[in-house]
Every structure is written in structure tokens, then in C-alpha cells.
Amino acid sequence: MKISLVLNGKNVEALISDDRLLIDFLRDHGCLSVKRGCESSNCGLCTVFMDDKPVLSCSVLAARADGHRIDTLExxxxxxxxxxxxxxxxxxxxxxxxxxxxxxxxxxxxxxxxxxxxxxxxxxxxxxxxxxxxxxxxxxxxxxxxxxxxxxxxx
CATH class of the missing domain: 1.10.150.120 ([2Fe-2S]-binding domain)
Incomplete structure (x- = not known):
């Protein structure tokens, strides 16, 4: 599946698998501030902004970010x-x-x-x-x- 999003102010297009998590997509794109801690949405280490709202990237499929703006600490x-x-x-x-x-x-x-x-x-x-x-x-x-x-x- 192809997605297109704005990551830290830059347009990004990528081919992803349907089950790709946003955390993995972000780390693959150099956003190493996004960390994996609990694998259960309980630790907050993977927090990013999707359209200015905090979300836990370990609980969001990368496909859901299609068409959105994602901001990480970077x-x-x-x-x-x-x-x-x-x-x-x-x-x-x-x-x-x-x-x-x-x-x-x-x-x-x-x-x-x-x-x-x-x-x-x-x-x-x-x-x-x-x-x-x-x-x-x-x-x-x-x-x-x-x-x-x-x-x-x-x-």
C-alpha cells in the first residue's frame, strides 16, 4: 500500500505493508526519538503528534497516517x-x-x-x-x- 504524509514538515511517500505500525515507519525514516517501550500503549515512549494531537505510534497503523501531518521530537x-x-x-x-x-x-x-x-x-x-x-x-x-x-x- 502506498501512503503519503507530511513528516516533520517534509512530504514523504512510501510503500508499506498493511500491518506496518507507525512507530516502525517513523524509526525507518530516521525518527529515533520515537521509542518502543511496552508494546501495549502504556508507557508513552512512542508519543508523536498526528495533526497536532498526541498519539501513541505503537498503536497506530502507518496506513492511518496517510494524508496526515506527523511530528516527532526531531x-x-x-x-x-x-x-x-x-x-x-x-x-x-x-x-x-x-x-x-x-x-x-x-x-x-x-x-x-x-x-x-x-x-x-x-x-x-x-x-x-x-x-x-x-x-x-x-x-x-x-x-x-x-x-x-x-x-x-x-x-
Whole structure:
């Protein structure tokens, strides 16, 4: 089957098998931030944006992406870089394995709710598995980033 999509701002056409998962398609196209963790849609490591909405690429057939825009962390470097420094500052990226999915979901949260409560932050991060930090570092980093933005930090 032939699909056509926009991947990180570039038009991509490819022949795929009907059962090809989006995660595998993306990794084959150099998007190594998209990681396989649980194989059951429970860890958030494979989070990408499909038309600006977060989806778990391990649970989406590549054929479903036909005609859509897919963004991975590689395509959101500018937006992610500024925020990522706040996560690192809080020691919340100990092994770094969960970081891409965590950052993708945080970006989705900032886009939908630029001033979330702690409970809303926890809700957004609930689908992300982090075995190292217990999420408190991520929460502190997000709160610090929000305060930075409120004080006129770069956009």
C-alpha cells in the first residue's frame, strides 16, 4: 500500500505493508526519538503528534497516517529545546529514556493549557512511564518553565 504524509514538515511517500505500525515507519525514516517501550500503549515512549494531537505510534497503523501531518521530537526541536533545559535543570532526565515522550506530552499540554494546575500536569504525564525520577523532577521543571514563560521568557 502506498501512503503519503507530511513528516516533520517534509512530504514523504512510501510503500508499506498493511500491518506496518507507525512507530516502525517513523524509526525507518530516521525518527529515533520515537521509542518502543511496552508494546501495549502504556508507557508513552512512542508519543508523536498526528495533526497536532498526541498519539501513541505503537498503536497506530502507518496506513492511518496517510494524508496526515506527523511530528516527532526531531521536528519540534526548537519548541522542545527551551523546555528540555528546565527538565534537565531539575535532574528529571536521569536515564533519558522517557524524555522524548514526556517532552511531547508536555508540549501538547502547553499548547492546550499554558497555565495548568499541578493536578492537570499530573494528568497529562499519567501515560508516561518514568522509572528513575518519580515524576517530581518533571513537575518541578514544568512549573519552573511556566513561571519563566509568565515572566516573558522566549517564545
Amino acid at each position: 521536528g519540534l526541536q526548537k519548541e522542545a529545546e527551551e523546555f528540555g533545559a528546565f527538565i534537565a535543570d531539575q535532574g528529571a532526565e536521569q536515564c533519558g529514556f522517557c524524555n522524548p515522550g514526556m517532552v511531547m506530552n508536555a508540549i501538547a499540554m502547553f499548547r492546550e493549557n499554558p497555565d495548568p494546575t499541578d493536578d492537570e500536569i499530573r494528568e497529562y504525564l499519567a501515560g508516561n512511564l518514568c522509572r528513575c525520577s518519580g515524576y517530581e523532577g518533571q513537575l518541578r521543571g514544568i512549573r519552573a518553565f511556566i513561571e519563566y514563560k509568565k515572566k516573558g521568557g522566549a517564545s
